[in-house]
Amino acid sequence: MSLRIAIVGGGIGGLSAALAMMKHGLDVHVYEAAPKFGEVGAGIQISPNASRLLHKLGLKDAMDTWGVRPVAVHQRRWDDGRTLQRAPLGPDVEAAFGAPYYHFHRGDLAALLAGAMPPERTHAGHKLAGLEDRGERVIARFENGAAVEADVVVGADGIHSRTREILFGPDKPRFTGCVAWRGLVPADRIADLGIEAASHLWMGPGGHCVHYWVSAKRLMNVVCIVEHGDWTRESWTDKGIVDHVLRRYDNWHPTVRSLIRGFPETFVWALFDRAPLASWTQGRVTLLGDACHPMLPMAAQGAAQAIEDGAALASLFAKMRDDVPAALARYEAVRKPRATRLQELSALNRRRFHMPDGQEQHERDSLMVSSGDRSFAALKWLYDHDASIAI
């Protein structure tokens, strides 16, 4: 009999894990708390280490339709716009690593993942309430009264994971001191700026701004992150005030200020940190993505790592379906060091991106101009990795 897997959470991590498991003929179902599958209005960058895995799931055509392929990463100073680093993406990154770099609207990516799932295997309106360990099986109970039995439960329920809480108790998030605003600017509002399809990043004292085209270049996704903000709610759906963002970006380059002025609306949230978990697994229940290794967004790798987790789990279940505990132990052994490295890199980037004016910032700038950190040799460990094989 095929291994029965219940995935809790139908975000990017849960859905891509389910597709990878189905490809191996596993009996997988996804249970999502929200009344329908979808994502908030924001952008997401999908690097070759993740796009390679999604292509293997047969999603290339849909990804090419909805994704924007940026030509470069362009990193600049906040005030005069001087280039600190410009590194190729586009065909060059694809030739180097065998898979493209994409920018997506999260809703588009979620829709193409959910659309690839057989509807009878996705269950919206199922919010996990409790789990019962029955030795060789687990019972998952949902707030709507439903209960399902599975051989393995995978908690892909994000940063506020209920699965993690059931396994390891309530977590203690730490406010990082960073506050983020996001906005989606319609292309016609910023046509005069002539912004190329690249991954743009502006670094300033105590803050940075990232922006890129999404939804077939109809919208510009903009994220502004600053230190010492006073907002402390960790939610993607709290509305902010555009004037507050403009005030924080006073004196920044006119392009950055024009983008912020173009926000039809903005959402604000605080960035929290969590100490690494000692373990991701208990019995036949494990975790994936933000549920076990949330990271600051400064390396644009949180979703990519969730996609990698799912690919690794699927390959391990297929290979070791008669020994679930061994498969889960191997999953954690293979995935944890890499996810931890990216958590650390994200925290390091926060410091690099937000350096105050002064000597250290000058040294950063000189180093970025002379050598940078985005040569293909430097990125090989990250972009060349195939998590479905490296098990």
Ligand SMILES: Cc1cc2nc3c(=O)[nH]c(=O)nc-3n(C[C@H](O)[C@H](O)[C@H](O)COP(=O)(O)OP(=O)(O)OC[C@H]3O[C@@H](n4cnc5c(N)ncnc54)[C@H](O)[C@@H]3O)c2cc1C
């Ligand atoms: C500003 C910002 C920019 C980012 N940019 C990038 C980027 O460019 N590239 C990148 O790779 N990553 C990026 N990330 C990180 C990325 O968004 C996350 O790492 C990724 O979304 C995690 O996916 P996930 O599936 O683990 O969790 P989530 O996307 O949070 O999905 C969890 C799902 O579980 C559901 N759920 C929650 N509780 C329950 C429950 N009790 N029962 C059932 N279902 C439940 C939720 O409704 C949700 O659908 C960024 C993050 C931020 C904050």
